[in-house]
Amino acid sequence: MTAPTRPRIGFSTNIWDNPAEIVEHLEFLAGHFTDIEFEIAEEAQExxxxxxxxxxxxxxxxxxxVIDKHGLDVSVHAxxxxxxxxxxxxxxxxRAESISYLRRAVHLAADLNVQRVTYHPGYMSRRPNDVLLDVLRSxxxxxxxLxxxxxxxxxxxxxxxxxxxxxxxxxxxxxxxxRSTGTWMTLDVPHLATVHxxxxxxDEALAMVAPYVRTAHIADIKGADHTHIPIGEGDFDLWGSLETLGTYGFDGAAVVEEFAKGYQPEQYLEAALDFRRRWDAEGARLRGEG
Structure with missing residues (x-):
């Protein structure tokens, strides 16, 4: 019997406020994770x-x-x-400048020989979603x-x-x-939870978007509060959500991303490593390796 598909636990550069030492920080994270998201923001963006x-x-x-030496799976966050x-x-x-920034992120991904770029759609301006979707398609x-x-x-x-x-x-x-643009989705699991x-x-929302997910963002939350906290500090069933994603065939990177005031980067790192150890051990057990 084939073991169920399971996402891989990774980490984002943004937990450390996107440091200016881009290569050095990527090397540091490569000592802990093979799945890393490089975020173009703050110091790194400058x-x-x-x-x-x-x-x-x-x-x-x-x-x-660094990517080649460590065999990393890297994605870019615009x-x-x-x-x-x-x-x-x-x-x-x-909008034209924003498109230019997105194109620069795609160029970077191509230059790095990596496949995925995550982007945010933008901001509300008292227009309905159907109008915003038309503008986004444009x-x-x-x-x-490109x-x-x-x-x-x-x-x-x-x-x-x-x-x-x-x-x-x-x-x-x-x-x-x-479907209409031939593009994909980065599922921010805490974001989905705070809304739904x-x-x-x-569960219905997760099932609907799962077939289009190519990267996931993960963290913990308390209740439905939109504050990304270290895994284990909240009460969200992240484990169950990742297992559900696996049942829909997602085996890509689930990246610990976004931080909250009051916590240190090291807390996110240690919590992520602990979660990954348990997650990988369970995966090995299901494959009959344990």
Whole structure:
């Protein structure tokens, strides 16, 4: 009997506030995880987007060396905070700049020979979701030729509750977007929980989006509070959610991502390593290896 599919536990560079020492930090995380998400934000964004040609090539060469040496599975998270991160902006100039930032993330992924780029859709502006989806499709149309040339998979991240600036699409809207654009999804599991646990349809929402998931973000939460905390500090059934994703065939990276005030990066790291040890041990048992 074949063992069930199981996601792999990974880690994001954003837990350490996206340090400017991009290559060095990737090397540090490679000592703990083989599945890593590189996030273009904060200090790392300033360094990467501020680099001239030779400096950019030096950074990329260093990252490729670490990826190849450790056999890493790396994904890229596009810029998501601050100017030029609104793909549904009503301002055409801002939207064009945001598309340019997304294209830069895709170029980086291609330069690193990695396959997946996660992006945020943008911000609310008193327009209904059907209008925002049309604008988002239009933005993605301008990235599609680059995706076709590079083979990079573009993945929308679902937003969570209690952050009214961000666009929150329904599971049905996410599925329709993925189908109509040939793109995919980064499932932020805590985000999905904050929206759908209070509604009582979390299991249904998870089942609907699961076939389109190429990367997952994970953390713990308390109740349905939108605060990503170290695994084990809350009361969320993350284990069960990952097992459910596995039943739908997802065996990709489930990356510990986003941090909360009051906790230290080392707490997220130790909690993730402990969770992964138990998760992998259970996987080995199910395969008959234990």
């Amino acid at each position: 360094v990467l987007f501020g680099a001239d040609g030779p400096e950019y090539e030096r950074i990329v060469d260093g990252m490729r060396h 810029a998501w905070y601050g100017p030029h991160t609104d793909l549904v902006s009503p301002d055409e100039r801002e 933005s993605l149309d301008r990235v599609q030729p 995706l076709s040339r590079t083979g990079v998979q573009l993945c929308i991240e679902n937003m969570g509750a209690n952050r009214p600036r961000y666009v929150v699409f329904s599971p049905e809207e996410h599925v329709e977007l993925c 646990l209070p509604r009582g349809d979390y």
